[in-house]
Amino acid sequence: MATVESxxxxxKIEIYSTLTRAKAPLVTVKPGHVGxxxxxxxxxxxxxxxxxxxxxxxxxxxxxLVYSGWQVTxxxxxxxxxxxxxxxxxxxxxxxxxxxxxxTADYLENLATLGVTxxxxxxxxxxxxxxxxxxxxxxxxxxxxxxxxxxxxFDVTRDADYGKLTxxxxxxxxxxxxxxxxxxxxxxDFALWKKAKAGEPAWExxxxxxxxxxxxECSAMSKAILGPHFDIHGGGLDLVFPHHENExxxxxxxxxxxxxxxxxxxxLMQAAGAAGKVGGRPRGVExxxxxxxxxxxxKISKSTGAEPFKKLLERHRPxxxxxxxxxxxxxxxxxxxxxxxxxSARAMEAFERLFARFQRVxxxxxxxxxCRDRRAGDAAVAAAGDEVKALREKFLxxxxxxxxxxxxxxxxxxxxxxxxxxxxxxxxxAKKPAAELATLDAMMLMLRELxxxxxxxxEPPQKAAxxxxxxxxxxxxxxxxxxxxxxxxxxxxTADLVRxxxxxxxxxxxxxxxxxxxxxx
RNA sequence: GGCUCCGUAGCCAAGUGGCUAAGGCAGCGGAUUGCAAAUCCGCCAUCGUCGGUUCGACUCCGACCGGAGCCUCCA
Numbered sequence: 001m002a003t004v005e006s007x008x009x010x011x012k013i014e015i016y017s018t019l020t021r022a023k024a025p026l027v028t029v030k031p032g033h034v035g036x037x038x039x040x041x042x043x044x045x046x047x048x049x050x051x052x053x054x055x056x057x058x059x060x061x062x063x064x065l066v067y068s069g070w071q072v073t074x075x076x077x078x079x080x081x082x083x084x085x086x087x088x089x090x091x092x093x094x095x096x097x098x099x100x101x102x103x104t105a106d107y108l109e110n111l112a113t114l115g116v117t118x119x120x121x122x123x124x125x126x127x128x129x130x131x132x133x134x135x136x137x138x139x140x141x142x143x144x145x146x147x148x149x150x151x152x153x154f155d156v157t158r159d160a161d162y163g164k165l166t167x168x169x170x171x172x173x174x175x176x177x178x179x180x181x182x183x184x185x186x187x188x189d190f191a192l193w194k195k196a197k198a199g200e201p202a203w204e205x206x207x208x209x210x211x212x213x214x215x216x217e218c219s220a221m222s223k224a225i226l227g228p229h230f231d232i233h234g235g236g237l238d239l240v241f242p243h244h245e246n247e248x249x250x251x252x253x254x255x256x257x258x259x260x261x262x263x264x265x266x267x268l269m270q271a272a273g274a275a276g277k278v279g280g281r282p283r284g285v286e287x288x289x290x291x292x293x294x295x296x297x298x299k300i301s302k303s304t305g306a307e308p309f310k311k312l313l314e315r316h317r318p319x320x321x322x323x324x325x326x327x328x329x330x331x332x333x334x335x336x337x338x339x340x341x342x343x344s345a346r347a348m349e350a351f352e353r354l355f356a357r358f359q360r361v362x363x364x365x366x367x368x369x370x371c372r373d374r375r376a377g378d379a380a381v382a383a384a385g386d387e388v389k390a391l392r393e394k395f396l397x398x399x400x401x402x403x404x405x406x407x408x409x410x411x412x413x414x415x416x417x418x419x420x421x422x423x424x425x426x427x428x429x430a431k432k433p434a435a436e437l438a439t440l441d442a443m444m445l446m447l448r449e450l451x452x453x454x455x456x457x458x459e460p461p462q463k464a465a466x467x468x469x470x471x472x473x474x475x476x477x478x479x480x481x482x483x484x485x486x487x488x489x490x491x492x493x494t495a496d497l498v499r500x501x502x503x504x505x506x507x508x509x510x511x512x513x514x515x516x517x518x519x520x521x
Numbered sequence: 522g523g524c525u526c527c528g529u530a531g532c533c534a535a536g537u538g539g540c541u542a543a544g545g546c547a548g549c550g551g552a553u554u555g556c557a558a559a560u561c562c563g564c565c566a567u568c569g570u571c572g573g574u575u576c577g578a579c580u581c582c583g584a585c586c587g588g589a590g591c592c593u594c595c596a
Binding site: 048077084168191213215234236244266267277278324328329331340343346353357394398421424490492503511512517 | 543554
C-alpha cells in the first residue's frame with residue numbers, strides 16, 4: 001500500500017493552509033471527525049458559475065475524506081440579510097425574505113445538478129440572530145468591541161495579531177473608514193451590528209434595532225454548529241481579506257483558541273481570454289488614473305458579468321462543468337469559457353464510450369455499480385491487476401497531497417486506456433471468457449470507486465429524450481439492418497450513403513465486430 | 522503604492538534540485554476497418570527574460586518583463 005497510516009488508523013492527508021502558507025497532515029480536533037465550514041452565497045441574484053466553484057471543490061474534499069474513513073460535517077452558510085438583498089428586493093417589489101428564499105432555492109438546484117449533494121447544514125443568518133447577538137455581547141464584555149450610536153464595531157487595536165492571515169498590519173488596512181467613519185474609533189474597525197435605517201428589516205438588540213454585519217455571521221454560526229475550534233474553513237480567495245481575517249479576529253478574540261486548523265481557499269473563475277474574475281465588478285473609473293496600459297486592460301474586464309448558471313446549463317452538461325472545475329488545481333484560477341467547456345465535454349465522452357462498451361461486454365450498467373470506500377478498495381484492488389493497482393495508487397497519492405484533482409483525473413484517463421486495451425487484447429467484444437470478464441468487472445468496480453470520489457458519473461447522462469425516443473430507436477434498428485444487408489452484398493456505395501447522411505443528421509454509426517451501434521453526436 | 526499568487530508544447534493544465542517534464546483538446550504517422558467511426562501503438566515542450574547559488578535548476582535566490590486576486594460586506 002502506498003498510503004501511510006497515521007496514528008488513528010486513517011490515511012495521511014496533507015492540506016495547504018493559507019494561514020501557515022504550508023501543507024500539514026490533517027489532524028482533527030475530534031479524532032476521526034472533520035468539521036468543515038464554507039462561506040456560502042449572499043442570496044440576492046441567481047447564482048452564476050463562479051458561485052459553483054467552492055461548493056464543487058469542497059464537495060469533492062468531503063467525498064474524499066468520507067471515502068478515506070473520516071466522518072465529516074460540512075456547513076455552508078447562507079447570508080440572507082444584507083444591503084444588496086434589501087436593495088434588490090426593493091427593485092423587485094418583494095420582501096427580503098421572499099427574495100432570499102427564491103435565490104437560495106436557485107442556488108441549491110444548481111448545486112444539485114453539479115452533484116453537490118453532501119452539504120450537511122445550511123444555516124441562515126436570520127435564523128441565528130440570537131446566536132450572533134450573544135457572540136457580540138461576549139466581544140464587548142472582553143473589550144474587543146464597542147457600541148457606537150446604535151452600531152457595534154470590532155476594535156482592531158485590541159487584537160494583537162490582527163492581520164495574521166493576510167500579512168497585513170492594522171496601519172496598512174486603514175482606509176477612509178467608509179461612510180461610518182465618524183462612529184469608529186479607528187478606520188480599520190469593522191461593523192458587527194448595524195443600526196437599522198428607516199424601513200429596513202431589523203431585529204431588536206441591546207443596542208437598538210438593527211441587523212448583523214457580514215463577518216460576524218460566519219463566526220457565530222460556525223461556532224454554533226461546529227464549535228469554537230474546527231478543522232477546515234474554506235472560501236474563495238477573494239474572501240481572504242477582509243472577511244476571513246475578520247472572522248479570525250472575532251472568533252479568536254472571544255475564544256482564545258484557533259478558529260480553524262486549516263484555511264483552504266479556492267482560486268477564482270476567470271473568463272477565458274478576458275481579464276478579471278467572472279462576476280466581478282467592472283473596474284471603475286478610479287483605476288483610470290494609472291497608465292495607459294492599465295486602462296487598456298480594464299477595458300476588457302467590463303465584460304466579466306456572468307450569466308445565470310441555469311442559462312449556462314442550457315448549453316453545457318453538468319458533468320463537463322464539474323470536470324473542468326476539477327481539472328485545475330483548486331488554488332489556481334480557472335479559465336472558463338465555451339471553448340474549455342467544449343474540450344472538457346469531448347474528453348468526458350471517452351469515459352462514457354467505455355461505460356457503453358462495458359455494458360455491451362458484461363451486460364452491466366456502470367452507473368449502478370457500487371461506490372466502495374477506500375478500505376474496501378484496498379482489499380479488492382489485487383483482482384484488477386497491476387496496472388490498475390498502480391493507477392489507483394497514483395490517484396490516491398495525488399488526492400492525499402492537498403486534493404490534487406488534476407493528477408487524479410489524469411490517472412483516470414490512463415485508466416480508461418488500460419481497460420480499453422484489456423478489452424481489445426482479449427477480444428472481449430467477440431468472445432466472453434469468464435476469467436477475463438471477472439477481471440474486467442474488477443477494473444470497472446475500481447473505476448466506479450475512483451470516479452465516485454470525484455463526484456463524477458453518479459447519474460447516467462440525461463437523455464434529451466422526447467416521446468419519440470422509442471420510435472427513433474425502432475427506425476434506427478431498421479436503417480442499420482438495411483445497411484447491413486447492403487454491406488453484406490458489398491454494396492458499399494449504399495452503405496456509405498446511409499452513414500454519411502446520418503452523420504449529417506448528427507448520428508454517428510460505429511461498425512463493430514459484433515454489429516453496428518449508433519449514437520447522437 | 523501595500524499584501525498574496527502565477528508565467529510549462531498550437532490551446533488547456535500537473536509536476537520535480539539530477540532517471541524518459543503527467544493528463545486533456547487539436548495535429549501527424551501506424552495497427553485495425555471494405556472505407557470510416559471507435560479503440561490501441563507511436564510522434565509532438567528544455568519549462569517568461571537576464572543574472573546568481575549549486576557538482577547539477579524548469580524546480581532555490583535576485584532583478585526585470587507579463588498576467589491574476591485582495592487592499593471597496595464579490596464564491
